[in-house]
């Protein structure tokens with residue numbers, strides 16, 4: 001089967017985007033892994049699939065697969081690329097889109113040709129909703145890894161995030177601690193591990209070791225989770241610039257019970273076809 005795809009990225013978090021509204025295919029987990037493989041396939045952090053919605057009140061169904069083939073519920077950088085993709089493929093002419101994901105609905109708003117704002121939903125903090133194994137909700141959860149105890153925040157943006165504050169992201173042990181946090185027994189569904197340096201109350205630097213991928217150049221939901229954690233800890237104001245290795249995102253969160261708004265760039269790299 002020949003599959004047409006578009007390679008995109010949002011602040012360096014890269015995607016293979018597939019339109020299953022106008023082409024027919026059944027993607028198995030091994031097809032996703034092949035598409036995402038940087039040596040034997042196209043190469044990307046996530047494969048994004050555009051499908052017709054199940055609910056007629058929304059515009060599209062947005063499906064997300066990590067490079068390891070697992071299907072997940074949230075990808076913020078991907079959501080921005082999704083909005084640009086469906087407009088440029090002329091699947092819609094709307095500037096504001098409602099899409100369904102397995103975690104609920106998202107609203108995507110084109111600001112200009114490249115910038116998109118995503119209403120990422122209300123963050124979830126209750127342990128069962130992250131999910132994290134704990135008897136009660138805590139601001140910081142102690143994670144024991146070998147002989148050290150790390151105090152991490154835990155936030156779900158529709159996907160699980162652990163956030164560790166560090167003095168300097170450049171020297172943070174992302175490659176060694178990232179996989180240990182991702183697979184820690186406290187996180188029954190594994191977790192994305194964010195390493196956050198607070199530069200000022202409106203500016204953080206962030207590196208994320210993503211579940212099912214490894215360290216990426218940016219993680220939109222990770223940026224939202226880090227800002228929510230930082231605001232709740234009293235370190236950050238309600239609007240924060242998040243500087244990631246691949247670019248910058250602007251995150252706004254008015255507070256408990258409110259949606260997190262994320263604004264950032266999108267880019268089309270190339271289009272192609274692959275036999276799968």
Ligand SMILES: N[C@@H](CCC[C@H](N)C(=O)O)C(=O)O
Pocket residue numbers: 013045046066072073074075076077078159160192210211212213216218219220221222
């Ligand atoms: N890159 C993403 C997050 C993708 C999913 C994540 N790896 C998970 O497993 O939850 C983003 O921009 O949010």
